[in-house]
Amino acid sequence: MSVKRDSFSLSFAVGAYGTAFGAASVTAHFSVLQTCLLSLLTFSGASQFAVIGVLGAGGSALSGIATATLLGTRNALYGLRMAPILKVRGVKRVIAAQVTIDESTAIATAQNSNEDQKIGFWHTGFGVFIFWNLFTLLGALGAKAIGNPSAWGLDAAVPAAFIGLVWPRLVDTKTRLIAGAAIVLSLALVPFTPSGIPIITTAALAIIVGWRA
Amino acid sequence: MSPQWIAVIGTSSLAFALKYIGHSVPESWLAHPRIQRINALIPIVLLTALVTVNAVTTKTKIIFDHRIAGLAVAITALVLKLPFPVIVIGAAVGSAIAYHFGY
Numbered sequence: 001m002s003v004k005r006d007s008f009s010l011s012f013a014v015g016a017y018g019t020a021f022g023a024a025s026v027t028a029h030f031s032v033l034q035t036c037l038l039s040l041l042t043f044s045g046a047s048q049f050a051v052i053g054v055l056g057a058g059g060s061a062l063s064g065i066a067t068a069t070l071l072g073t074r075n076a077l078y079g080l081r082m083a084p085i086l087k088v089r090g091v092k093r094v095i096a097a098q099v100t101i102d103e104s105t106a107i108a109t110a111q112n113s114n115e116d117q118k119i120g121f122w123h124t125g126f127g128v129f130i131f132w133n134l135f136t137l138l139g140a141l142g143a144k145a146i147g148n149p150s151a152w153g154l155d156a157a158v159p160a161a162f163i164g165l166v167w168p169r170l171v172d173t174k175t176r177l178i179a180g181a182a183i184v185l186s187l188a189l190v191p192f193t194p195s196g197i198p199i200i201t202t203a204a205l206a207i208i209v210g211w212r213a
Numbered sequence: 214m215s216p217q218w219i220a221v222i223g224t225s226s227l228a229f230a231l232k233y234i235g236h237s238v239p240e241s242w243l244a245h246p247r248i249q250r251i252n253a254l255i256p257i258v259l260l261t262a263l264v265t266v267n268a269v270t271t272k273t274k275i276i277f278d279h280r281i282a283g284l285a286v287a288i289t290a291l292v293l294k295l296p297f298p299v300i301v302i303g304a305a306v307g308s309a310i311a312y313h314f315g316y
Contacts (some may be wrong), residue, residue: 017301037225041228046260049263050259050263051224053267054263055216057272060216064216064224068224070255072227072231073252073255074255075235079232079234079236080243083235083236086236093233094233096236097233098229098232100236150312151312152305152309153283153304153306153307153310156305157283157301159263159280159284159304163284163300164291164301166257166261169260175257182257182259182262183261183265186265187265190266191273199259202259203258206251206254210252210253211250211251
C-alpha cells in the first residue's frame with residue numbers, strides 16, 4: 001500500500017538527519033547519553049538543534065530550554081489536528097503525542113480516508129522515531145571518535161542544519177523581511193547580552209508582526 | 214546538575230507537554246488566527262537567529278571564520294535544491310577545507 005511505502009521512505013530520509021544532530025550535539029559538549037535522551041524524549045528536530053545550538057554557543061540552560069520550547073509550539077497545533085483523526089485515549093494518547101511531529105502530521109493529513117490517515121500517522125511517527133534515534137547514536141559516536149570538531153567542519157554543520165530548516169519557510173517578501181530583521185536584531189544584541197539572549201529575543205519580532213497580521 | 218542535564222530534562226518535559234496539550238485541549242483554545250500567525254512566524258525568526266549566532270559569533274563577539282565557507286556551500290546547495298544531508302555534509306566539507314587553510 002502506497003501510504004506505508006511513503007511513510008517508510010520519509011522515515012528513513014528524515015531519520016538519517018539524526019546523524020547530523022548526534023554529531024552536532026556532541027560537538028556542542030553534550031554527552032552521548034544526553035544526546036540520545038534528547039532524541040528519545042524531546043523527539044522534535046528543530047527544538048533539539050536549538051537547545052544544543054544555544055548551549056553550544058555559550059548560552060544558559062534556561063535560554064536553551066525557552067528557545068527549544070518556542071520552536072515546539074507548532075507540535076501543539078499538530079496535535080490539535082490529529083486528535084479528531086486518531087480518537088485515542090490513555091496510554092495510546094501519550095504515545096500518539098510523543099510521535100506528533102512535522103512528518104507524521106504531514107503524511108496523515110495528505111491522505112483521503114480516515115483509515116489511511118491513521119496508518120500514515122502511526123507508521124511515519126514510529127518510523128521516524130526508530131531511524132532518528134538510531135542515526136543520532138551513530139552521529140554521536142562518530143563525532144566522539146573524531147576529536148577536533150572544527151577540523152572536520154562540524155561547527156559549520158550546525159548553522160547549515162538550521163538554514164536547511166528555515167530556507168523552505170522563506171516563501172515570500174514578508175517572511176524574508178522578518179528573517180532579515182532577525183539577523184540584524186540577533187547580531188546587534190550579541191556584543192551586549194549573554195549568549196542565548198540574542199536568539200530568544202527575536203521571538204518578539206514574530207509576536208509583534210503576527211499580532212498585527 | 215550541569216547546564217546540559219537541566220537543558221535535556223527541561224526541553225524534553227516541555228516538548229512533551231506541548232504535544233500532549235495539542236491532543237487534549239478543545240480546538241477553540243488554539244485555533245485563534247493570531248496564535249496561528251505567530252506560530253507560523255516563530256520558527257522563521259528563531260531558526261534565522263540560530264543560523265546567525267552559530268555561524269558568525271563566538272561567545273559575545275562577531276567573528277567571521279571558516280564557518281562562513283561552510284555556510285556559503287549550504288546556501289549554494291539550497292539554491293540548487295539539493296537534499297538536506299548534502300547541505301549539511303557540504304557545509305562541513307567547505308568549512309573543514311577553509312579551516313585547514315588557516316581561516
